[in-house]
Each structure stands twice: as C-alpha cells, then as structure tokens.
Amino acid sequence: MNAIERYSADFARIENALPGSSIGWLQDARRDALSRFAERGIPTTRDENWKYTDVSSLEKRALIAAPSPDRADAATLAASIERLALAAEYHLLVFVDGRYDRDLSWLGRLPAGATISSMAEVLERDPGLLEAHFAGEIWPHGAFGWLNTALAADGAVIHLEADTVVEQPVHLLFLATGSASAVHATNLIVAGNNAKVTVIEHYAGDDGATYFTNALTHIVIGENANVAHYKLQQESAKAFHIAGIHAKQAAHGRFASHSISLGAQLARNDISTYLAAGSHCELNGLYLADGRRHVDHHTRIDHAEPDATSSEVYRGILDGGARGVFNGKVVVHQDAQHTDAKQENHNLLLSKNAEIDTKPELEIYADDVKCTHGATIGQLDDAMLFYLRSRGLDEAAARSLLIYAFAHDIIDRMALQPLRKRLERQLIERLPLGSTEVSFSELLLDGQSGTGQ
Amino acid sequence: MLKVTNLQAKIDGKEILRGVDLEVRAGEVHAIMGPNGSGKSTLAQVLAGRENYEVTGGTVEYDGSDLLELAPEERARAGLFLAFQYPVEIPGVSNVYLLKAALNAVRKHRGEPELDAMDFLTLVKDKLKLVEISQEFLYRAVNEGFSGGEKKRNEILQMAVLEPRLAILDETDSGLDIDALKIVANGVNSLRSPDRAIIMVTHYQRLLDYIVPDFVHVLSDGRIVKSGGRELALELEERGYSWLEGDAQPAAQSGARAGAGS
Ligand SMILES: Nc1ncnc2c1ncn2[C@@H]1O[C@H](COP(=O)(O)OP(=O)(O)OP(=O)(O)O)[C@@H](O)[C@H]1O
Ligand SMILES: [Mg+2]
Numbered sequence: 244m245n246a247i248e249r250y251s252a253d254f255a256r257i258e259n260a261l262p263g264s265s266i267g268w269l270q271d272a273r274r275d276a277l278s279r280f281a282e283r284g285i286p287t288t289r290d291e292n293w294k295y296t297d298v299s300s301l302e303k304r305a306l307i308a309a310p311s312p313d314r315a316d317a318a319t320l321a322a323s324i325e326r327l328a329l330a331a332e333y334h335l336l337v338f339v340d341g342r343y344d345r346d347l348s349w350l351g352r353l354p355a356g357a358t359i360s361s362m363a364e365v366l367e368r369d370p371g372l373l374e375a376h377f378a379g380e381i382w383p384h385g386a387f388g389w390l391n392t393a394l395a396a397d398g399a400v401i402h403l404e405a406d407t408v409v410e411q412p413v414h415l416l417f418l419a420t421g422s423a424s425a426v427h428a429t430n431l432i433v434a435g436n437n438a439k440v441t442v443i444e445h446y447a448g449d450d451g452a453t454y455f456t457n458a459l460t461h462i463v464i465g466e467n468a469n470v471a472h473y474k475l476q477q478e479s480a481k482a483f484h485i486a487g488i489h490a491k492q493a494a495h496g497r498f499a500s501h502s503i504s505l506g507a508q509l510a511r512n513d514i515s516t517y518l519a520a521g522s523h524c525e526l527n528g529l530y531l532a533d534g535r536r537h538v539d540h541h542t543r544i545d546h547a548e549p550d551a552t553s554s555e556v557y558r559g560i561l562d563g564g565a566r567g568v569f570n571g572k573v574v575v576h577q578d579a580q581h582t583d584a585k586q587e588n589h590n591l592l593l594s595k596n597a598e599i600d601t602k603p604e605l606e607i608y609a610d611d612v613k614c615t616h617g618a619t620i621g622q623l624d625d626a627m628l629f630y631l632r633s634r635g636l637d638e639a640a641a642r643s644l645l646i647y648a649f650a651h652d653i654i655d656r657m658a659l660q661p662l663r664k665r666l667e668r669q670l671i672e673r674l675p676l677g678s679t680e681v682s683f684s685e686l687l688l689d690g691q692s693g694t695g696q
Numbered sequence: 697m698l699k700v701t702n703l704q705a706k707i708d709g710k711e712i713l714r715g716v717d718l719e720v721r722a723g724e725v726h727a728i729m730g731p732n733g734s735g736k737s738t739l740a741q742v743l744a745g746r747e748n749y750e751v752t753g754g755t756v757e758y759d760g761s762d763l764l765e766l767a768p769e770e771r772a773r774a775g776l777f778l779a780f781q782y783p784v785e786i787p788g789v790s791n792v793y794l795l796k797a798a799l800n801a802v803r804k805h806r807g808e809p810e811l812d813a814m815d816f817l818t819l820v821k822d823k824l825k826l827v828e829i830s831q832e833f834l835y836r837a838v839n840e841g842f843s844g845g846e847k848k849r850n851e852i853l854q855m856a857v858l859e860p861r862l863a864i865l866d867e868t869d870s871g872l873d874i875d876a877l878k879i880v881a882n883g884v885n886s887l888r889s890p891d892r893a894i895i896m897v898t899h900y901q902r903l904l905d906y907i908v909p910d911f912v913h914v915l916s917d918g919r920i921v922k923s924g925g926r927e928l929a930l931e932l933e934e935r936g937y938s939w940l941e942g943d944a945q946p947a948a949q950s951g952a953r954a955g956a957g958s
Binding site for chain 2: 625626627629630631632633634635636637638640641644645647648649651652
C-alpha cells in the first residue's frame with residue numbers, strides 16, 4: 244500500500260469519529276482536502292521545496308492516526324505537565340496525543356470578546372466560527388497541510404473580537420505519550436481589529452517514543468492587531484515533526500513569530516506571513532540538532548502592499564552528523580513600495596560532519612524598497628576561544644560560553660521571561676561546560692544591558 | 697621569573713621566531729621594540745599559549761616550570777597575562793561576565809574562595825576608576841563596538857582586576873590619545889611591585905617616559921639583536937633600526953641575554 248492509499252484508508256476508518264463529522268461543510272472540506280493531498284502525494288526530494296529533506300523514513304513507518312488514543316496514566320501526565328508548564332498565570336490548554344484534555348487544562352479569566360477553546364468544543368457549540376477558515380485554498384497548503392485538514396481531530400481555537408486584549412499568554416501544550424502514532428492538530432488564531440494576544444505552541448513527547456506530529460496553525464491578524472506566536476518544539480528524539488504556521492496580516496497588523504526547534508529526529512517548519520499596508524512582522528528562529536537529526540525551516544514573507552516592514556533572524560547550531568536546512572523567501576510584490584525587509588541566517592557547525600544548506604531568496608517586483616539579506620556558516624572562532632582561555636577559562640567553558648552567546652542572540656529577542664529562563668536552562672544542559680564551573684546565572688547581556696545585537 | 701632560551705616558532709610553515717633569548721626577573725620592566733613584522737606579537741602570543749604557532753625549538757621557564765607544557769588557561773591562572781595588540785570582539789558575552797569568570801578561575805587556582813557578586817562589584821568599580829572607564833562598559837559585549845583606545849583600556853581593566861605576576865602588553869599604547877596613555881601608564885605603574893614583572897612591546901619612546909623600563913630590547917627578524925638600558929630607546933628613536941641590522945648574533949651564543957650583568 245502506498246502512502247496515498249494508506250492515508251485514504253486511515254481517513255475512511257476515522258472520518259465518522261472526527262469531531263463535527265455531521266457538519267456538511269466540514270465533511271466537504273475534509274474530503275476535498277484528502278483529494279488534494281492525494282493529487283500531490285507525499286513530497287520527494289525531487290520537489291524543489293523538499294530538496295534537502297527526505298521524508299521517506301517517515302513514510303516507511305506508516306504512522307497512522309488513532310481514533311481515540313488510550314489514556315496515559317494520570318500521575319505520569321500530571322508530572323509531565325508540571326515539568327513543561329511555563330507560568331502559573333498563563334492560560335494552559337493541554338492536548339494529550341492530539342486531544343484536548345479539559346481536566347488537565349487551566350483557563351483564567353477572559354475578556355468578553357475572547358473564545359479560547361478546543362476545536363472539538365467549538366465545533367459542538369459554535370461551528371460557524373470556523374467555517375470561513377476551512378474554505379478551500381485560502382491558505383498556502385502543501386501536501387502535509389491538506390493531510391492535516393483531512394485528518395485533524397482537534398487543536399486550539401483562539402478567537403478574539405475586535406479590541407479584545409488577552410493579557411496573559413496562552414500556552415498550548417501538545418503532549419505525545421506515544422500511544423497514538425500520528426497526531427494531526429489544527430490550530431486557529433483570529434485576532435480582530437486592535438486585538439492582542441500571545442500564544443505559545445509547545446510540542447513535547449515522552450523520551451524514546453516514535454510518533455508523527457503533523458501540525459497546522461492559521462493566524463488571522465486584523466487591522467492594528469498584534470499577535471506574538473512562540474513555537475517550542477521539544478519532541479522526543481525519535482519523533483517526526485512537520486508543522487505549518489501561516490499568518491495573514493491586515494493593515495498595520497503586527498506579528499512576531501519565534502520558532503525554537505530542539506527535538507525530533509526530523510523536523511520541518513513552514514512559516515509564512517502575508518503583509519498588508521503598514522504592517523510589521525518579525526520572524527525569529529533557533530534550531531539545535533546533533534546526532535543524525537535533521538531540522539528544516541522554510542519561511543516565506545509576502546510583502547503585498549506598501550510600507551510594510553519585516554525582519555527575520557534565524558540561528559542554528561549543528562553538531563555530530565546533524566543536518567540543517569534554512570530557506571527564507573521574501574517576495575516583494577509590485578505594489579509593495581517602501582518595503583523594508585531584513586533577513587539573516589547564521590549557522591554554527593560544531594563538528595566536521597554537521598551540515599547546513601542555507602538559502603535566502605529575495606524576489607523583488609517593486610522599485611522603491613530596502614531589502615537586505617545574508618547568511619553565514621562558521622565554526623567557533625579560534626581567536627575568540629584563545630582570548631577567553633588567555634583569561635583563565637578552560638577550553639570547554641570557553642566553547643560553552645561562545646555557543647551560549649551565539650544562541651542567546653535569539654532568546655534575547657523574546658519578550659516572555661519564563662520562556663527565556665526555560666530556554667536558557669535547556670541550552671545550558673546541552674553545553675560542554677567542562678571543569679571550570681562557569682556560573683551562567685548572571686550571564687551575558689541579559690537584562691541589565693539592553694545592548695543585545 | 698621568565699627564562700626564554702633559543703625560542704623558535706613557526707606559523708603556517710613560516711619561521712617567525714628564530715632563536716629568542718630573554719630573561720625577566722621579578723620586579724623588572726622590559727621593553728621590546730623592533731620593526732613591523734619582526735615577531736614581537738608572535739613572541740607574546742607564543743608565551744600566552746596560542747596554538748596556531750608551532751614551537752620548533754628552545755625552552756621557556758616560568759617560575760621554575762616548563763611554560764610551553766601548559767594550556768593557555770593554565771598559564772593565565774598561573775599569573776601570566778597578555779594584553780592583546782588587537783583585542784578580540786566577543787558578541788553576546790558581557791564584559792562583566794568575562795571579568796568575573798576570569799577572576800574566579802584565577803582565584804580558584806590560588807585556592808582562594810570565589811568572590812560573591814557584591815565584593816566583586818566593589819573591586820571592579822575600584823579598577824574602573826583607575827582606568828577611567830565608565831560603568832556602562834561592564835554591561836556591553838566584550839570589546840564589541842569599542843573604539844581602538846577603549847579596547848586597549850579594557851585590556852588594562854582586565855589586567856588590573858586579575859593582578860597578574862607577569863604582564864605582557866602588546867602595543868597597548870598604540871592608538872591612545874595623550875590622556876589615555878597616561879591612564880594606561882598609571883594602570884601599569886600601579887601594578888609594579890617587587891614580585892611582579894612587565895614586558896611591554898612598543899614602537900614609541902613616549903610610553904617609556906611614563907613607564908620607565910629597566911631594559912630595552914630590539915627584536916629584529918625573529919631574534920633579539922640588541923639589549924640595553926632605557927637610553928637605547930632614545931637612540932632608536934633617533935636612528936631607527938637600520939644601523940642594527942648587522943648586529944644579529946647567532947642564537948646559539950645567546951648573545952643578547954637581557955639582564956646580563958644586573
Ligand atoms: N599565518 C601566517 N602565515 C604566514 N606568516 C604570518 C602568519 N601570521 C603572521 N605572519 C607573519 O609573521 C611575522 C611576524 O608577525 P608579528 O605579528 O609577530 O609582528 P610584530 O613584530 O608584532 O609586528 P607589528 O609591529 O606590526 O605589530 C609577520 O611578517 C607576519 O606577516
Ligand atoms: Mg605586533
């Protein structure tokens with residue numbers, strides 16, 4: 244059985260168990276998505292967009308969606324959540340193997356215009372809220388995106404009426420226990436005009452579990468609205484993780500996207516945004532991989548209208564035989580005069596066998612624009628290492644410090660303190676450190692300086 | 697304290713040091729002068745342990761032990777300090793963090809307890825005054841975006857905090873305005889003591905008006921070709937280096953041993 248047949252069988256098996264299966268437009272949308280997926284099939288390395296990322300190892304495993312996964316034991320789940328939660332005051336929506344778990348979640352007080360819930364609940368109570376977002380080709384879907392639309396059983400819905408501000412960040416925690424071998428999750432974030440929200444999309448899995456996360460997040464940003472989105476990927480080291488995050492920004496809308504990729508054996512992120520007049524986006528990313536792991540970011544920024552600005556900085560650290568891919572496309576359309584677009588990608592290769600393919604792409608069809616881009620690939624700098632050692636730091640500590648400083652440039656761009664602290668700690672756990680106990684507690688350019696570069 | 701004997705070193709296959717002899721005793725200040733490209737920085741970097749250079753012959757004794765056997769950090773902890781001719785910019789690492797990590801590494805080696813944040817800051821603020829650097833510099837990335845003169849002062853700040861036994865200053869005076877030169881000289885002079893030594897690489901007699909050396913050496917083409925007292929610097933200022941070119945003595949004779957007869 245090939246992939247298309249297998250996923251089609253999967254669909255036939257679970258279709259009627261999916262939430263909202265009796266809703267006509269949704270059933271149509273799912274069937275339509277499946278046929279679009281079937282037209283495309285699973286991408287191969289002959290596909291320009293997948294040239295460096297080979298998903299045949301994922302396909303070989305034939306990971307399928309589970310209609311309703313077995314529940315992991317409550318104590319284990321509670322412990323995982325305790326470990327992964329970021330701050331007591333954050334709204335927390337927990338999804339276990341792709342299904343919303345109300346008992347494990349915690350929602351604080353919300354303003355009148357805010358709906359924060361699971362896809363399944365919204366489909367029961369107020370399906371109309373979602374209809375427009377399931378209609379056909381409005382989003383840049385690839386094969387996995389269509390597959391997601393066909394098979395997704397749940398996900399988060401964050402819907403804000405105009406002028407609604409959600410003060411506390413909303414933490415979406417997707418926990419994989421390994422009992423379902425494929426999880427297709429769809430999230431929708433809609434911020435009406437002048438609305439404001441911060442969302443953390445967080446994927447984590449039990450150590451050693453092999454599973455497939457296929458996530459898709461759509462973000463609609465109204466005029467003057469402001470959405471900050473953090474994606475934290477810390478899947479099990481054996482997991483496959485494929486995710487799409489696609490935003491549309493209306494005039495003067497603001498969007499910040501931070502993508503942190505720490506886990507999974509194969510991770511692919513497609514992140515895109517579409518900028519209307521006077522809007523601004525900031526795309527930041529940090530990826531770490533070692534062993535035989537593979538991490539790929541494809542980003543696309545469409546400057547469709549005048550006076551929008553975008554700034555993108557991605558940094559990667561690759562060790563062992565890891566492979567990284569960065570492809571950042573910026574398209575400045577004909578009407579997008581006075582576009583200001585900056586893009587950087589920097590890579591640190593810690594071993595001879597680590598590899599990175601980096602490709603910034605600029606397509607400019609307007610004439611009055613300011614666009615810069617650049618990519619670097621390098622090892623730890625000898626002169627810097629010697630300088631630090633000549634001041635008494637041992638080699639491992641000097642290496643650690645330089646790696647930490649390299650990555651911290653991205654962490655420094657994040658506004659959420661609890662998340663920053665968490666990432667700093669995780670970063671430190673991965674460093675070579677050595678015999679000099681470098682106390683990283685009052686580290687670097689944190690806080691006091693404000694001169695983060 | 698330091699005894700360099702017939703030291704030879706290569707980089708990328710090119711011979712740079714061709715038999716350097718130099719002896720420095722506690723309490724002494726030595727100046728090393730010499731034409732561009734003669735190997736002064738190479739000597740300084742080899743003494744500090746830069747691994748890019750291959751030592752192909754000779755020995756270096758420091759406080760009775762084999763300096764060349766030690767890793768750069770071990771040399772630093774044993775009290776050797778190099779102020780770089782070109783201090784390195786380290787994005788993302790704050791000055792204050794490096795100062796603290798460096799000081800604690802040295803203190804740990806000496807068996808002293810690490811300083812807590814309060815004591816450390818008190819100490820650093822004192823040293824900041826000495827080199828007249830504003831506190832704001834502490835929280836900037838190491839040397840990043842510093843002007844040439846600020847980088848040199850920052851080296852002296854590190855030196856003042858670490859209080860090395862043997863300080864090697866590689867053209868710390870280059871690129872300094874007159875006031876900054878006095879400040880740097882102050883910093884160096886405050887470190888002078890009977891149990892410390894200083895080696896200064898410089899092109900200018902002017903520095904030696906502020907920090908009076910006990911010995912002046914001329915390094916030319918990888919060898920010390922002339923040694924003398926401070927008056928040698930004045931003579932060099934007047935006559936340049938060309939008159940010395942014939943003077944190079946074979947390394948094997950250790951002809952230009954500094955400090956001989958004192
Ligand atoms: N990687 C290298 N390959 C070949 N030659 C090198 C290399 N690095 C340095 N050199 C050479 O070594 C010589 C000595 O350099 P060094 O920096 O020690 O000179 P210096 O006496 O400090 O000069 P200055 O007064 O200009 O600072 C120079 O001729 C330089 O070009
Ligand atoms: Mg030099």
